[in-house]
Amino acid sequence: MVVGNGSSIHFWDDLWLGNSSLSARFNRLYHLDSVPNGSIVSKVDNGNWNFSWTRDNAGGRSQQQLSDLLELLGTSNLSDKIDSWSCNIAKDGSFTVKEARERIDRNHLPSFQVDTIVFLIVGTYPLDIDSIVCPVCNNGVETHDHLFFDCNVARDVWHC
Known part of the structure; x- marks a missing residue:
């Protein structure tokens, strides 16, 4: 995703900053956020990152995650x-x-090293045909059944 104004990208769950979601990278903070489904722009107030937590940050790992998140977000601009x-x-x-x-x-x-054969349905238009011999194997009349069931060359090309 390419961030513009941040209104349609979910801050925590969409892949917009790096190769994984912020909710996976900063799981403790994600669970503390009172608006976890908010957009990027909902986390910005007067150009600064502003979060609304369900409880106060008690320090420790949560504080370290917040520090790491803010450092990462410092490279982002709306x-x-x-x-x-x-x-x-x-x-x-x-x-x-x-x-x-x-x-x-x-x-x-x-x-395949053999040229692809293209079939066209012509309808009722008259055509001048030089030969009715199979152009793939030059051995037999060119019909649907011959091409798909009897022609050894075509069968080798189409065999899966």
């Missing part, structure tokens, strides 16, 4: 922009289904 999402798949930080699909294809699907 702006007038709206909160947004960023994606590390695309170079510009945007997310598209196409880019995600292409990345999955590149990284997880097997690569």
Whole structure:
């Protein structure tokens, strides 16, 4: 998440500062917060971090967590922009289904050395066809059944 004005990002539970939620990293403070589901901006008052605790901080580990949290938060700034999402798949930080699909294809699907065969449904338009011989194996009439069940070359390519 990219923090803008902090109004739509949950302070404790959303991943906005580091690789884990603040509730996981500062569990004692999370349980002391009287508004644990509040947004980032709800924790800011006049530009300063301001928390509302259910009881006074007794020191010890809670005090150390508060110190660590405030040090971490010191690097954060709110702006007038709206909160947004960023994606590390695309170079510009945007997310598209196409880019995600292409990345999955590149990284997880097997690569064949044989050209992919594309099938088109033509309908009732007349076509001039030079040959009805299967262009994949040059052995038999090109039909659906031949290509998917009888053509050894195509069967080797499509076999999973």
